[in-house]
Amino acid sequence: MSDSALSDPMQRSHDEVIRIVIDGESKWDQRLIRGSYWLNPILVKEARQALKSKQFAWTFMLLIVFTAAWTLFAVASSIPDVYYDSDGTVFLMGYLTILLVPTIIVIPQVAFRSMASELEDGTFETLSLSMLTPGQIVYGKLSMAALQLIVYLSILAPCIAFTYLLRGISLGVIGFLLVLIVVSCMFLAATSIMLAAIARTRTLQVLFSILMVLGQLVAFGFLFGIASSGMSEQNALQTPSAYLNMFCFLGIILSYAWLWLRCAASLIDMASANRSTPVRFAVFAVGMIIAVGTVLTLMNQSSEGGSVNRQFAANVFINLCWFHWGIAGAWMMGESGIISQRARRSLPDSYFGRVFLTLFNPGAGPAYLLVVLGFLGPWVGYFGATDLLAIIQGRYSGSIAEAYRSWLKVLALAAYLALYLGMTRLLLLAFYRNKRASRLLEAFAMTGVLVIAGVFATLFGNLAANNFRDMYFDWYCFLNPFWMLSEYSSDNTIQPSMQDVFSSAELFFAWLALIISGSVVFFINAILTARDVMITRVETPPRVRAEQSKKKQVDEVDPWKEP
Amino acid sequence: MNIHVAQTEPVIELRRVHRFFNQTKAVNDVSFDVYRGQVFGFIGPNGAGKTTTMRILATLDSPSYGDALVDGFSVVNDPDLVRRRLGFMPDGSSLYANMNCVEYLDFFARSYGLVGRERNDALRRTLSFTGLDKIASKSITGLSKGMRQRLSLGRAMIHRPSVLILDEPANGLDPRARIELRHLIRQLASEGTTVLVSSHILTELAEMCDQVGIIERGKLLAVGSVAEIYNSMQAASQVRMRLLGRVEELLGVLTTHEEVSSVLRKGDWIQLELRGDDAAQASLLRWIVSSGFDVLEYVSHRESLEDVFMKVTTGAVQ
Ligand SMILES: Nc1ncnc2c1ncn2[C@@H]1O[C@H](COP(=O)(O)OP(=O)(O)O)[C@@H](O)[C@H]1O
Ligand SMILES: [Mg+2]
Numbered sequence: 001m002s003d004s005a006l007s008d009p010m011q012r013s014h015d016e017v018i019r020i021v022i023d024g025e026s027k028w029d030q031r032l033i034r035g036s037y038w039l040n041p042i043l044v045k046e047a048r049q050a051l052k053s054k055q056f057a058w059t060f061m062l063l064i065v066f067t068a069a070w071t072l073f074a075v076a077s078s079i080p081d082v083y084y085d086s087d088g089t090v091f092l093m094g095y096l097t098i099l100l101v102p103t104i105i106v107i108p109q110v111a112f113r114s115m116a117s118e119l120e121d122g123t124f125e126t127l128s129l130s131m132l133t134p135g136q137i138v139y140g141k142l143s144m145a146a147l148q149l150i151v152y153l154s155i156l157a158p159c160i161a162f163t164y165l166l167r168g169i170s171l172g173v174i175g176f177l178l179v180l181i182v183v184s185c186m187f188l189a190a191t192s193i194m195l196a197a198i199a200r201t202r203t204l205q206v207l208f209s210i211l212m213v214l215g216q217l218v219a220f221g222f223l224f225g226i227a228s229s230g231m232s233e234q235n236a237l238q239t240p241s242a243y244l245n246m247f248c249f250l251g252i253i254l255s256y257a258w259l260w261l262r263c264a265a266s267l268i269d270m271a272s273a274n275r276s277t278p279v280r281f282a283v284f285a286v287g288m289i290i291a292v293g294t295v296l297t298l299m300n301q302s303s304e305g306g307s308v309n310r311q312f313a314a315n316v317f318i319n320l321c322w323f324h325w326g327i328a329g330a331w332m333m334g335e336s337g338i339i340s341q342r343a344r345r346s347l348p349d350s351y352f353g354r355v356f357l358t359l360f361n362p363g364a365g366p367a368y369l370l371v372v373l374g375f376l377g378p379w380v381g382y383f384g385a386t387d388l389l390a391i392i393q394g395r396y397s398g399s400i401a402e403a404y405r406s407w408l409k410v411l412a413l414a415a416y417l418a419l420y421l422g423m424t425r426l427l428l429l430a431f432y433r434n435k436r437a438s439r440l441l442e443a444f445a446m447t448g449v450l451v452i453a454g455v456f457a458t459l460f461g462n463l464a465a466n467n468f469r470d471m472y473f474d475w476y477c478f479l480n481p482f483w484m485l486s487e488y489s490s491d492n493t494i495q496p497s498m499q500d501v502f503s504s505a506e507l508f509f510a511w512l513a514l515i516i517s518g519s520v521v522f523f524i525n526a527i528l529t530a531r532d533v534m535i536t537r538v539e540t541p542p543r544v545r546a547e548q549s550k551k552k553q554v555d556e557v558d559p560w561k562e563p
Numbered sequence: 564m565n566i567h568v569a570q571t572e573p574v575i576e577l578r579r580v581h582r583f584f585n586q587t588k589a590v591n592d593v594s595f596d597v598y599r600g601q602v603f604g605f606i607g608p609n610g611a612g613k614t615t616t617m618r619i620l621a622t623l624d625s626p627s628y629g630d631a632l633v634d635g636f637s638v639v640n641d642p643d644l645v646r647r648r649l650g651f652m653p654d655g656s657s658l659y660a661n662m663n664c665v666e667y668l669d670f671f672a673r674s675y676g677l678v679g680r681e682r683n684d685a686l687r688r689t690l691s692f693t694g695l696d697k698i699a700s701k702s703i704t705g706l707s708k709g710m711r712q713r714l715s716l717g718r719a720m721i722h723r724p725s726v727l728i729l730d731e732p733a734n735g736l737d738p739r740a741r742i743e744l745r746h747l748i749r750q751l752a753s754e755g756t757t758v759l760v761s762s763h764i765l766t767e768l769a770e771m772c773d774q775v776g777i778i779e780r781g782k783l784l785a786v787g788s789v790a791e792i793y794n795s796m797q798a799a800s801q802v803r804m805r806l807l808g809r810v811e812e813l814l815g816v817l818t819t820h821e822e823v824s825s826v827l828r829k830g831d832w833i834q835l836e837l838r839g840d841d842a843a844q845a846s847l848l849r850w851i852v853s854s855g856f857d858v859l860e861y862v863s864h865r866e867s868l869e870d871v872f873m874k875v876t877t878g879a880v881q
Contacts (some may be wrong), residue, residue, distance in 0.1 A: 014696070014697075017696075017699075018687060018690060018691075018696050018699065021665045021690075021699045021700050022665065022669075022683055022686045022687060023683065034679075037673070037678035037679060037682075041670055041673035041674045044670070044673065045659070045662075045666070045670040048661075048662065048666055049659065049660070049661040049662060050661075052661040052662075053661050121657045122653065122657045123657050123658070123659060125623055125653065126651070126653070126671075126718065127674070128623075129621065129622070129623070129646050129649075129651055130646075130671060130674035130675050130722075131646070131647065131674060131675050131676050132674045270622070270642055270643075271625055272625065272639060272640070272642060340639070340640075341639070341640045342639070342640045342641070342642075543635070544636070544640075544641055544644060547636070547641075547644050547647075548643075548644070
């Protein structure tokens with residue numbers, strides 16, 4: 001606190017120093033500061049930190065060094081004919097590999113550390129006391145990842161443009177690979193932000209860091225593989241349907257990134273806030289994106305002249321949708337149905353809202369109904385519409401068995417959701433007397449245990465019934481979803497007629513047992529849900545509403561109006 | 564320090580706040596009010612529940628039972644409205660690395676939605692108030708403990724909160740920095756900020772607080788101005804007197820006296836602890852002299868603030 005140490009070396013007046021410190025020294029500094037008012041404060045803060053951090057400086061320098069080294073090496077090794085031969089692919093492959101390291105490995109790790117250190121150093125609490133919303137916090141972290149990505153990409157951009165000039169490589173392929181890297185980087189960063197928000201203990205942090213590194217290595221290998229095959233088979237990427245498929249794939253990846261961020265925002269939100277409804281909407285939206293994407297792909301196939309391959313839809317995309325709802329539902333079964341006064345203010349109140357939006361209310365009960373109906377809805381709608389169209393147009397008879405099979409499969413999958421998630425919910429209700437606390441992890445683990453128990457019970461029971469020599473599918477084997485499904489689709493090569501809907505009597509009885517037990521559990525749960533659904537909205541007190549509208553004024557301040 | 568402020572509605576209101584961690588009753592039925600512009604001292608030994616209470620008030624934790632209001636808004640139902648009008652400086656606050664002071668404050672100004680002129684004003688005001696203006700562009704990593712506390716205080720007050728909650732702000736500060744901190748807090752209060760400040764040392768807070776609350780094992784033992792608490796505790800006096808003979812005789816009489824809690828003989832000296840106020844003491848002395856005892860020396864000493872604190876609290880921890 002002594003003044004001697006603080007004397008100003010530039011001999012400026014005190015006010016002048018303060019003005020410079022606050023406004024910036026040059027005109028450009030001042031413009032930069034004023035422009036940054038529009039940005040997420042977290043992005044501004046972390047960009048400033050990055051400029052002073054060793055990690056960023058090292059990554060930046062190493063990237064430049066390796067890029068330069070590769071350029072020199074590749075040019076040197078192909079010197080005599082660099083202008084004649086089409087060596088673009090070799091150059092590009094090297095640049096992409098160099099680019100993959102910071103984007104796939106470094107950026108997600110930095111995002112994880114940034115979020116995790118915030119939570120473990122206690123700085124997060126001061127952050128959450130500010131007026132930043134949890135959404136702004138997680139998107140701030142993600143936008144920092146995006147900023148780094150832009151910096152790293154811009155180092156390599158001239159080099160990549162150079163490979164195009166060398167020919168041998170199409171602009172479409174370059175563009176596609178870059179988009180793929182960008183999407184993967186953002187997805188991994190979003191995933192790491194969510195994992196960091198979950199990992200509040202040291203053990204979990206270490207566990208997640210290890211999982212992250214493994215996942216990143218897999219992603220690295222996967223992208224490397226795509227890049228090399230994309231360059232050797234450039235023609236495969238030229239058809240419109242290849243682009244459509246890639247578009248669907250990237251869309252699904254991005255929608256999961258969005259879902260992860262929504263989850264992360266809820267995880268760091270206040271306990272009394274309504275943390276489920278936004279996540280519930282996101283889970284629903286992603287489920288719909290998968291379903292609608294599939295339907296669009298199928299319709300595209302049929303319009304290109306191919307028959308609509310429902311078997312394909314049933315075996316791939318419905319399963320994807322099923323996993324989506326099943327895994328999301330397993331977590332949701334741990335939501336407590338106790339809704340704080342504050343959260344109750346956000347419940348739907350209109351007639352429309354109470355009819356359609358109640359499924360998005362917090363609590364395992366509404367979540368359960370949403371999972372089963374949300375899975376079933378789009379497929380019933382799609383199959384119903386196409387079948388109805390076929391009946392009207394009088395061309396239904398030929399594919400009648402196929403139509404049945406897809407209906408029965410969807411019903412079976414819905415019954416699995418109803419059965420296993422419903423059992424989880426009933427067991428949690430029985431186990432935990434304190435219903436106030438949410439037990440997401442317990443619910444997820446419980447569902448896993450139940451499914452594994454079902455799998456092993458059928459395997460063991462079946463072996464025991466057959467003197468431990470052999471296994472034959474029997475009706476009770478429906479408890480093992482994977483056996484049941486493989487049994488179900490084992491003979492999809494033959495074009496089935498009506499009596500071939502079930503390949504065996506056992507399969508038929510298994511299906512029947514599954515539907516019956518699923519329905520029973522569903523109705524028990526539906527009755528128990530009635531209580532949760534009765535919870536109604538409470539009005540926001542006028543004084544609170546008046547206060548909340550004040551917030552707008554702060555946002556409306558025009559940052560460009562500078563003294 | 565008397566309470567001159569008009570006492571209309573309390574700015575901070577704790578209503579039967581409870582917080583249990585399993586079996587630990589960290590906060591057990593605590594209620595008190597703090598009025599505008601007051602400095603309220605929250606005193607208790609380590610583990611008494613000060614931090615837990617303050618975190619509940621700062622909406623970082625929720626009460627197991629009860630509620631707390633800031634400006635009439637509940638920390639349970641309207642934490643976002645409470646947060647706007649409240650600044651919290653946690654115990655041992657952690658700051659960011661790779662930043663300087665002004666960047667740190669700038670980040671929080673923006674986080675409170677302050678941009679443009681509002682941000683510039685907030686930064687200027689905070690830097691000069693906390694005295695950080697001279698080291699504004701110094702890296703946080705190299706700051707002394709006192710400077711870090713100032714920065715932390717600056718962060719807590721950057722959005723001009725009407726309520727400031729400071730958890731053991733004087734911890735680890737040297738005596739000079741403590742005094743400066745005390746001045747800063749009084750200045751904030753005189754500008755109308757309501758301050759809740761905690762410490763495990765009563766004397767540290769005694770002279771700057773309008774009111775104090777003494778907490779131990781989650782229970783609020785006493786609330787009021789320091790003088791009120793001091794008087795209500797009926798502080799005992801330590802009396803020593805030297806007699807010219809008949810020491811044993813007086814000793815015998817005094818042990819039966821009902822206002823005397825302990826008597827001890829040390830040579831010619833009698834040492835006793837006397838409950839009751841000055842009048843009780845005077846009448847005892849009058850009685851001794853009138854009974855014919857020759858008192859050569861008489862020394863009396865009233866219990867200090869620290870002694871009262873020791874007496875109110877039992878020293879037990881959970
Ligand atoms: N998160 C927690 N989990 C369990 N016990 C806690 C937690 N926080 C505080 N406690 C307990 O509550 C009591 C009060 O702690 P605290 O409020 O930090 O005391 P103080 O700040 O007065 O020193 C202590 O016994 C402490 O062990
Ligand atoms: Mg404490």
